[in-house]
Amino acid sequence: MNDLNAIISTFSKEEQHQFLSHLEKHNKRGDVKNITLFKLLLNDKLDSEEICIKLYGSRKNNAYHALRKRLYQSIIDFTANQSLQEESSVQIGVIKYILAARYYLQQKEYKTAFKILTKAELIAKEHHLFTILNEIYHTKIQYADSNPSIKLDELISTFNNNQKKQISEDKLNIVYAKAKHTLSAMTYKGEVIDFEAVLTNLFDEYNIDINENMSFKSLYQLMSIVSFSAFASNDYLRIEPFLLNTYNAIISYKTEEKQPFYHIQILYIIANTFFRNKRFDLSFEYLKLMHDEMLVQRKKYYNTFSLKYNLLLSLNLNFTNKQDTAINLLEPLINKKHSDIESLLDIHMSLIMFYFQKNDFKKALHIFSKFYHTDKWYIEKAGIDWILKKNLTEILLHIELKNIDLVESRILSFQRNYYKYLKATKQERAITFIELVKRFYNNPEEMTTKSFKDTVKNSFEFTNAEREDIFVMSFYAWLKSKMTKTPIYETTLEVIKKD
Numbered sequence: 482m483n484d485l486n487a488i489i490s491t492f493s494k495e496e497q498h499q500f501l502s503h504l505e506k507h508n509k510r511g512d513v514k515n516i517t518l519f520k521l522l523l524n525d526k527l528d529s530e531e532i533c534i535k536l537y538g539s540r541k542n543n544a545y546h547a548l549r550k551r552l553y554q555s556i557i558d559f560t561a562n563q564s565l566q567e568e569s570s571v572q573i574g575v576i577k578y579i580l581a582a583r584y585y586l587q588q589k590e591y592k593t594a595f596k597i598l599t600k601a602e603l604i605a606k607e608h609h610l611f612t613i614l615n616e617i618y619h620t621k622i623q624y625a626d627s628n629p630s631i632k633l634d635e636l637i638s639t640f641n642n643n644q645k646k647q648i649s650e651d652k653l654n655i656v657y658a659k660a661k662h663t664l665s666a667m668t669y670k671g672e673v674i675d676f677e678a679v680l681t682n683l684f685d686e687y688n689i690d691i692n693e694n695m696s697f698k699s700l701y702q703l704m705s706i707v708s709f710s711a712f713a714s715n716d717y718l719r720i721e722p723f724l725l726n727t728y729n730a731i732i733s734y735k736t737e738e739k740q741p742f743y744h745i746q747i748l749y750i751i752a753n754t755f756f757r758n759k760r761f762d763l764s765f766e767y768l769k770l771m772h773d774e775m776l777v778q779r780k781k782y783y784n785t786f787s788l789k790y791n792l793l794l795s796l797n798l799n800f801t802n803k804q805d806t807a808i809n810l811l812e813p814l815i816n817k818k819h820s821d822i823e824s825l826l827d828i829h830m831s832l833i834m835f836y837f838q839k840n841d842f843k844k845a846l847h848i849f850s851k852f853y854h855t856d857k858w859y860i861e862k863a864g865i866d867w868i869l870k871k872n873l874t875e876i877l878l879h880i881e882l883k884n885i886d887l888v889e890s891r892i893l894s895f896q897r898n899y900y901k902y903l904k905a906t907k908q909e910r911a912i913t914f915i916e917l918v919k920r921f922y923n924n925p926e927e928m929t930t931k932s933f934k935d936t937v938k939n940s941f942e943f944t945n946a947e948r949e950d951i952f953v954m955s956f957y958a959w960l961k962s963k964m965t966k967t968p969i970y971e972t973t974l975e976v977i978k979k980d
Contacts, residue, residue: 485553487820489522495779497523503559515552525818571608575601579616591627611647618643650699652687657702659683664709669864673905676713700727701743708750715950717757724751745774745786753793759951759977761801768794788814788824792831799835802974808835815848826863833874838970842881849875869899869911870952877959880922888922913940914956921963928963937964951977
């Protein structure tokens with residue numbers, strides 16, 4: 482998907498109407514091809530060549546690309562104006578106060594100027610605008626001799642404390658960026674890195690101070706860093722209390738409803754953590770809160786997060802014995818174009834899993850046939866864990882469909898490409914799983930014997946049902962279904978049930 486299509490796919494219905502009005506207002510000629518192009522791209526049913534012919538009656542590539550470029554620039558202008566009106570309205574308002582105050586100070590209207598600066602300070606404090614507060618205190622200190630009521634030492638102390646808060650926020654931003662960069666190297670490049678050690682060193686190096694004065698954005702970044710750690714270690718249980726305590730601190734801020742973008746992401750992090758810990762009722766609860774927040778500001782961020790929301794909702798439904806509802810939720814989304822490619826890929830894989838667990842292997846294979854890129858491409862887009870799950874699922878799918886030649890080639894390919902990585906990252910259980918799959922494939926009648934069951938029991942060291950990864954348990958459930966001769970889905974629900 483190119484940039485223009487990706488941007489348009491994120492527009493809400495309200496934004497679509499607003500942008501069309503923007504185009505109509507700014508079009509200087511009777512030519513409305515930019516409006517026609519926007520509507521055609523919204524429809525998302527034609528390729529570039531078909532759109533070009535629709536617009537010009539023939540293939541006028543140069544004219545078409547020029548039109549796309551103009552439309553792209555119009556969208557950038559529209560988006561920037563929207564951001565100035567909505568996202569930055571508070572900051573701009575405070576900056577206007579500062580500029581006005583400085584003008585009155587130069588005119589020696591000190592009483593009026595300091596009154597305006599005090600109002601600006603109150604707003605900036607409420608919204609944790611530390612950089613702008615520095616400017617306010619700087620101005621107050623500069624003209625302190627003009628206001629007899631100012632206690633200069635107290636003002637300097639306030640200025641210094643604000644600087645510390647700003648530095649703390651800046652340091653956390655750096656730690657967040659470095660932690661995310663490290664996780665990306667692990668997830669999307671397959672690099673073997675001790676993430677916990679990196680994270681510990683980062684917190685030590687930048688001396689992060691976690692306190693109640695953190696901004697809403699910083700608290701979101703902190704929660705994200707903790708979630709990165711859980712993702713890297715596959716241990717979501719230990720971060721659950723911290724996330725809830727942090728969220729309870731966040732919702733006490735007056736600004737929380739003014740920052741839905743961060744609020745939505747925080748609610749998603751918590752809902753996903755509860756899902757990974759198999760606490761489905763609580764995950765549903767926070768997904769409801771997430772959905773409510775997606776509806777604010779005229780659904781401004783609804784499209785941005787719709788895929789993540791529906792994906793996580795469907796996973797919760799699937800693992801709470803509502804599989805058909807989960808399938809019906811995701812089916813309309815697999816042909817949708819969206820800038821969130823990773824979520825689209827996860828939706829495809831989840832649907833494959835749902836159909837596989839339902840024993841509808843042909844439908845699962847039909848969706849699988851849409852994966853036509855190389856493993857390298859998928860690793861770059863969705864991460865190495867995703868490609869491991871994809872390849873393991875494909876092997877099991879071909880076993881169920883009795884595609885003998887494909888099973889052997891896929892197993893050999895998996896061994897050749899990923900055994901070294903699995904050993905280096907201490908994920909030997911995946912290797913053990915493949916070896917057991919090979920035994921079943923070569924000798925299926927052995928699965929129900931006591932000898933094989935004992936081998937399986939001794940091969941896997943599960944921590945407990947509460948802490949174990951839900952997707953690892955799902956793969957194991959397939960193996961168990963073969964040993965017990967029970968349906969895959971029924972066995973899966975039994976395996977993930979907490980003690």
